[in-house]
Every structure is written in structure tokens, then in C-alpha cells.
Amino acid sequence: MPERTVEDLLRVQYVQLLPEVRRVAWQLETEIRFRTLPILHGLNHYEQLIVKSRVKDCESAIRALQRRQEGRIFDPQRSMEYSLLSLPDLAGVRVLIFPRSRLLETDRVLNASFPDWKPDPVLGENGTVLAPKYNGYCSGVSEKVKAEYQVVPMLVGLFWEVEHGAMYKPDPSLVDIANSREMKLLKNDVEFALSRFEAVFESFVAENEI
Amino acid sequence: MKKDILLKAGYKYDFNRALYINRDAKKAFSLEFVDDNSEGELAQRIRETNGTAWKFYFNADPSEGVRRELERVLG
Numbered sequence: 001m002p003e004r005t006v007e008d009l010l011r012v013q014y015v016q017l018l019p020e021v022r023r024v025a026w027q028l029e030t031e032i033r034f035r036t037l038p039i040l041h042g043l044n045h046y047e048q049l050i051v052k053s054r055v056k057d058c059e060s061a062i063r064a065l066q067r068r069q070e071g072r073i074f075d076p077q078r079s080m081e082y083s084l085l086s087l088p089d090l091a092g093v094r095v096l097i098f099p100r101s102r103l104l105e106t107d108r109v110l111n112a113s114f115p116d117w118k119p120d121p122v123l124g125e126n127g128t129v130l131a132p133k134y135n136g137y138c139s140g141v142s143e144k145v146k147a148e149y150q151v152v153p154m155l156v157g158l159f160w161e162v163e164h165g166a167m168y169k170p171d172p173s174l175v176d177i178a179n180s181r182e183m184k185l186l187k188n189d190v191e192f193a194l195s196r197f198e199a200v201f202e203s204f205v206a207e208n209e210i
Numbered sequence: 211m212k213k214d215i216l217l218k219a220g221y222k223y224d225f226n227r228a229l230y231i232n233r234d235a236k237k238a239f240s241l242e243f244v245d246d247n248s249e250g251e252l253a254q255r256i257r258e259t260n261g262t263a264w265k266f267y268f269n270a271d272p273s274e275g276v277r278r279e280l281e282r283v284l285g
Binding site: 067070071072073075076077078179 | 225240268269270275
């Protein structure tokens with residue numbers, strides 16, 4: 001029988017962990033929905049808040065762990081040292097929010113609810129924070145599966161969903177396109193335009209006291 | 211900048227492996243090695259002469275298995 005590869009061993013680990021990862025995702029989503037409920041009920045008719053959770057799929061988790069290795073390669077001689085538990089986002093929750101002023105409020109509320117979680121913001125090309133992001137453990141549910149939540153401006157978040165789905169998920173070979181200078185510049189332009197749209201919208205609302 | 215030093219010396223960045231590779235010199239630098247070492251150190255390593263086998267500059271020395279796989283991929 002051929003020896004199991006590192007990927008095979010990680011697939012086994014994934015299946016064993018999956019029920020626990022699901023419980024963490026449900027717990028985190030429920031807790032975040034509960035904490036943001038007062039904000040949700042106070043939204044104006046033009047404002048939105050959406051909470052989504054996801055469990056990282058098996059192959060994405062393995063690729064993410066592989067990307068953390070030098071040369072992006074697993075060492076077969078160290079196969080027992082690799083663990084999906086080293087990933088910070090096996091379970092994840094994304095809070096999509098519009099407009100940006102509500103984002104800051106939501107970030108403050110959640111930050112107070114998860115004070116021990118480690119910040120790891122999504123940064124733009126020039127180092128600005130595009131979206132606050134944190135990772136940590138859901139105490140009482142799992143002491144080994146780490147989870148992540150991020151609070152994302154809705155327009156940028158929805159763009160990322162399409163962009164990531166098109167560029168990374170279906171075919172890893174498309175990574176060359178995603179990493180091309182032209183696409184990176186276009187991505188920055190889109191993010192800038194969407195952020196600008198939100199900023200101008202907000203100032204318009206403030207001026208007109210809608 | 212470190213990236214410019216490598217590009218000027220004929221290295222190309224491989225996104226899939228996160229390696230700066232020069233096939234003529236048969237040398238490859240991991241992104242982590244580049245990040246963790248100074249420009250001076252990098253320039254010195256680039257100047258180092260190499261034989262016919264691939265030379266990998268990693269923070270943690272790659273095992274035989276990793277070397278073999280990278281050599282197979284790099285050709």
C-alpha cells in the first residue's frame with residue numbers, strides 16, 4: 001500500500017475535526033448575531049447589516065497550511081508535525097455592514113465582547129485597514145479550533161466574495177492572473193472606488209440629515 | 211529594496227512557490243528568507259558561486275524530500 005501523503009493525513013484530520021469546527025462556527029455566528037442585535041434594530045432604512053458564517057473547506061484548509069511553509073511545500077519527513085489546528089480561521093464569521101460609520105460601531109461592540117481575541121486586520125496596498133479582523137477561541141465550545149471574525153464594509157466584502165470565488169477557488173492555476181500587476185492595480189482601484197462611494201454617500205446623508 | 215536587488219540579479223518571483231528563482235544560477239530564495247535577512251546579506255548570497263546542483267536559501271534548511279520535489283518542479 002502506498003504511503004499516505006501529508007495531504008492525506010490532513011484530510012483525515014479534517015474529517016475528525018469537522019463536527020467541532022461546525023459547532024464553533026455556529027457558536028460564533030450566534031454570539032455575533034446576539035451582540036449586534038441592538039445595532040440591527042437601530043438601522044436606518046438605507047443601512048444594512050448581514051452576518052454570515054462559513055467552515056473552511058478541506059482543500060482550502062490544506063492549501064492555506066501549505067502556503068505557510070517555505071517554498072509552499074510540505075516536507076514528507078515531518079508529516080506528523082503538520083496540523084490544521086494551526087490555522088486561525090477553520091471557522092469564520094463575516095459581518096457585512098453599510099455604511100462605514102456602522103462598521104466602527106459594530107467593531108467596538110464585538111471587540112468588547114471578545115477582548116482576548118488577536119487583531120489581524122485586512123490591510124490594503126498602502127497599509128490602510130480595509131477590514132478589522134480577529135481570531136481566537138470560543139470558550140466553552142472548543143479549546144483547540146480557532147475561529148476568526150471580520151467586520152467588512154459591505155460593498156468591498158461583496159466584491160471580495162466574487163473576486164475570491166473567481167480567482168482562487170475554482171482553479172489554483174488562476175493564481176497567476178490574481179497576482180498579475182494589472183489585476184492587483186485594478187483590485188486596488190475597485191476597493192478605492194467602493195470605499196469612496198461609501199464615504200461620499202455618508203457625507204451626503206450627514207449633510208441632508210436623512 | 212530587496213525585491214529590486216533580486217530582480218536586477220535576474221531572479222523571477224514564482225507566486226505558486228513564493229520563491230525568487232534564477233534558473234541560470236540555479237539558486238532560489240524563499241520569501242521568508244528574503245524578509246528575514248538584510249539587503250547586504252542578500253547581495254552577498256546572490257554573489258556566491260554555485261555548482262550544477264540547485265542551491266536553496268531558506269530560513270529552515272529544506273529536507274532531502276523537499277529539495278527533490280523543488281528540483282523536480284524547477285527542472
